[in-house]
Amino acid sequence: DTGVSQDPRHKITKRGQNVTFRCDPISEHNRLYWYRQTLGQGPEFLTYFQNEAQLEKSRLLSDRFSAERPKGSFSTLEIQRTEQGDSAMYLCASSSGQGAGAFFGQGTRLTVV
């Protein structure tokens, strides 16, 4: 499978715990994006990378959120001290350049209890 893959697909965690999600983009894609989606809403932009450089972070990304793409390949999104409001689908996408369409993974569904 050469698409974008995300792991895990589902995560249930207790409030206050830390969680980390992984995204493996399409191998030749240098741009990688993270989005968050709650029920009934469109995906909300969180952050994106060009290679290993994090180019922009949304104001939605509080200090509890951190994203990395250390070698310009896979990326991780960590949420510290999770809150119930963090419950959502976290989507990763990648693209080959500024003009290209983005390809999305199936997402990681986080439930904070």
Added chain:
Amino acid sequence: DAKTTQPPSMDCAEGRAANLPCNHSTISGNEYVYWYRQIHSQGPQYIIHGLKNNETNEMASLIITEDRKSSTLILPHATLRDTAVYYCIVRVRGTGGFKTIFGAGTRLFVKA
């Protein structure tokens, strides 16, 4: 904020063409129009994009008006599996380049 407006929902009969409109009156001359769709519980799926000329691929056709202020996505023979939310997007320039911002989209219901 998203730079496009779309109707919140549309119906289409199975086998007929589905024509999904989008307004992007503030689009700049070098900005593309992108279309994605999202089937329930799945990640968004890229469909097509275009700049000025009409575009066609195996999934759909994209018709862009001459003034580029609006476009229409055409699914020529809609099937039940085309029921999804369709997003029309003009990317927004951020601090590090262009980024894809989703609006509310159009919920397309294909009915038998």
